[in-house]
Amino acid sequence: MSWKFELVPKKEPKIDGVILVVGLPGIGNVGKIAADFIIDETGAKPLYDIISYEMPNSVFVNDNNLVELPTIEMYYKKRKNKSDLLILTGDVQPAEESSSYEFCEKVLDVVDKMGVELVVTLGGIGLAEVPKKPQVFCTGNSKQVIKEFRKNLKLNDKLYGIVGPIIGVSGLMVGIAGRRDIPAVCLLSETLGHPAYLGIKGAREIVKTLNKKIGLNIKISDLDKEIEEIEGEVLNRTQEMGKLSKKSSLNKLRRMQKEMNYIG
Numbered sequence: 001m002s003w004k005f006e007l008v009p010k011k012e013p014k015i016d017g018v019i020l021v022v023g024l025p026g027i028g029n030v031g032k033i034a035a036d037f038i039i040d041e042t043g044a045k046p047l048y049d050i051i052s053y054e055m056p057n058s059v060f061v062n063d064n065n066l067v068e069l070p071t072i073e074m075y076y077k078k079r080k081n082k083s084d085l086l087i088l089t090g091d092v093q094p095a096e097e098s099s100s101y102e103f104c105e106k107v108l109d110v111v112d113k114m115g116v117e118l119v120v121t122l123g124g125i126g127l128a129e130v131p132k133k134p135q136v137f138c139t140g141n142s143k144q145v146i147k148e149f150r151k152n153l154k155l156n157d158k159l160y161g162i163v164g165p166i167i168g169v170s171g172l173m174v175g176i177a178g179r180r181d182i183p184a185v186c187l188l189s190e191t192l193g194h195p196a197y198l199g200i201k202g203a204r205e206i207v208k209t210l211n212k213k214i215g216l217n218i219k220i221s222d223l224d225k226e227i228e229e230i231e232g233e234v235l236n237r238t239q240e241m242g243k244l245s246k247k248s249s250l251n252k253l254r255r256m257q258k259e260m261n262y263i264g
Contacts, residue, residue, distance in 0.1 A: 028199025126193020
């Protein structure tokens with residue numbers, strides 16, 4: 001069954017010439033955490049809700065003990081003298097092969113009409129131990145886009161033999177963008193490959209990279225204290241996460257991690 005969905009506009013500002021950043025749940029939830037940080041720190045506004053009956057048949061119970069449906073959303077940030085920014089994030093991503101393809105094609109249809117200049121997908125590389133300083137790897141759909149993106153950045157582009165297939169939207173979006181001649185890169189940060197672990201430090205390294213490359217104007221130092229608190233909590237309480245974060249998105253991530261411990 002195809003993943004039938006639609007992008008429902010919340011607002012339709014004039015957007016022409018954009019960079020799309022994609023951060024959905026995955027290993028360590030690195031991509032989602034990074035995307036949520038960027039949304040919070042830049043003040044990006046909701047642009048689209050993505051609705052589908054093909055999403056997982058589960059709901060979250062929020063801090064008010066009320067039910068929430070899983071969501072996927074696209075945000076935008078208008079910028080002066082720079083390409084506008086689109087950020088795609090959510091609670092889930094399509095799991096079936098055909099639905100992943102259809103999802104990526106639909107998103108690229110929408111951003112292509114906006115004059116997308118670059119697609120950047122985010123994810124994690126699972127390790128057996130927590131990395132002290134996560135390394136960020138970079139791949140893409142052409143040697144030229146990798147070369148241009150890596151310029152003046154400390155990124156490792158030697159992924160062959162280190163990672164296997166990049167599963168899910170973070171890899172597939174880059175490949176499909178290549179068919180459309182849309183430049184795209186994938187940033188993967190090292191993290192602990194444990195289902196109950198949140199890769200906060202890996203997300204920080206990705207945000208730091210994007211801060212330099214596409215000019216997000218985020219003060220990384222403002223995030224460091226919270227990151228240290230959350231990292232310590234996750235390491236010590238993998239079964240019961242979450243009372244320190246100020247961001248509701250991270251609270252939801254903690255609930256998601258707890259739900260991964262069982263099938264029901």
